[in-house]
Amino acid sequence: MLTIGEKQFHSRLFLGTGKYPNMDIQKEAVDVSGTEVLTFSVRRMNVFDASQPNFLEKIDLNRYQLLPNTAGAKTAKEAVRTARLAKASGLCDMIKVEVIGCDKTLLPDPVETLKATETLVKEGFIVLPYTSCDVVLSKKLEEIGAHAVMPGASPIGSGQGIINPTNMRFIVEQANIPVIVDAGIGSPADASLAMDLGADAVLLNTAVSQAKDPVRMAEAMKLGIEAGRLGYEAGRIPRKRYATASSPTEGISIG
Numbered sequence: 173m174l175t176i177g178e179k180q181f182h183s184r185l186f187l188g189t190g191k192y193p194n195m196d197i198q199k200e201a202v203d204v205s206g207t208e209v210l211t212f213s214v215r216r217m218n219v220f221d222a223s224q225p226n227f228l229e230k231i232d233l234n235r236y237q238l239l240p241n242t243a244g245a246k247t248a249k250e251a252v253r254t255a256r257l258a259k260a261s262g263l264c265d266m267i268k269v270e271v272i273g274c275d276k277t278l279l280p281d282p283v284e285t286l287k288a289t290e291t292l293v294k295e296g297f298i299v300l301p302y303t304s305c306d307v308v309l310s311k312k313l314e315e316i317g318a319h320a321v322m323p324g325a326s327p328i329g330s331g332q333g334i335i336n337p338t339n340m341r342f343i344v345e346q347a348n349i350p351v352i353v354d355a356g357i358g359s360p361a362d363a364s365l366a367m368d369l370g371a372d373a374v375l376l377n378t379a380v381s382q383a384k385d386p387v388r389m390a391e392a393m394k395l396g397i398e399a400g401r402l403g404y405e406a407g408r409i410p411r412k413r414y415a416t417a418s419s420p421t422e423g424i425s426i427g
């Protein structure tokens with residue numbers, strides 16, 4: 173069971189809702205994924221005007237924990253304003269802080285992410301910041317009260333998988349709050365590796381929504397995450413420099 177703040181989840185897959193070929197495929201992929209947490213950009217929701225198009229209209233939002241994100245924010249001030257808007261419109265009390273510091277790489281701005289997280293924690297939000305894959309930054313976010321950290325595997329939408337597994341492992345080893353690997357996951361194997369490294373969950377979007385068959389990929393991601401978690405809990409064998417025979421020969425009399 174995954175616990176974030178006072179909320180508990182069975183599924184360790186957090187799913188993004190953008191870039192699906194159409195809303196029917198989006199709904200089916202969400203269903204099949206088994207996710208309990210959906211993220212979406214607050215800026216893409218017409219939060220105060222029900223007559224406007226709603227890109228989540230096929231999904232029964234009451235069935236999910238909503239995790240609006242502050243995508244589009246480039247400063248702490250903008251992220252805080254977006255989070256307050258989400259809360260005021262009744263979307264939720266949980267927020268994914270996303271403050272982009274570089275237009276080309278879409279990597280997060282660590283200073284502004286820290287500032288936004290600090291403010292929103294003080295205002296009573298459950299705050300999940302998207303961060304670079306950096307152990308010191310993750311610890312600082314934890315110290316100021318973040319409820320989970322979301323280090324990026326690689327740039328958003330790149331599908332490169334975890335480009336720095338060593339740093340990711342350091343973050344996991346030192347965290348006392350959940351670590352949710354976010355962004356850049358390309359395949360079920362990448363998601364499985366995240367869990368194998370000890371992550372508590374994975375947030376992904378593009379790998380499913382842009383797959384040739386998003387619905388089957390949603391299922392594959394679910395299974396990859398479950399397998400990775402099961403393997404992590406089962407305890408992998410240590411890596412050894414040399415071979416050890418799978419059929420030991422000691423005590424066997426046949427020459």
Ligand SMILES: CC(=O)[C@@H](O)[C@H](O)COP(=O)(O)O
Nearest residue numbers: 188328329355356376377378
């Ligand atoms: C939807 C969302 O929150 C993205 O910003 C997130 O970082 C996912 O990234 P991928 O699309 O690379 O999975």
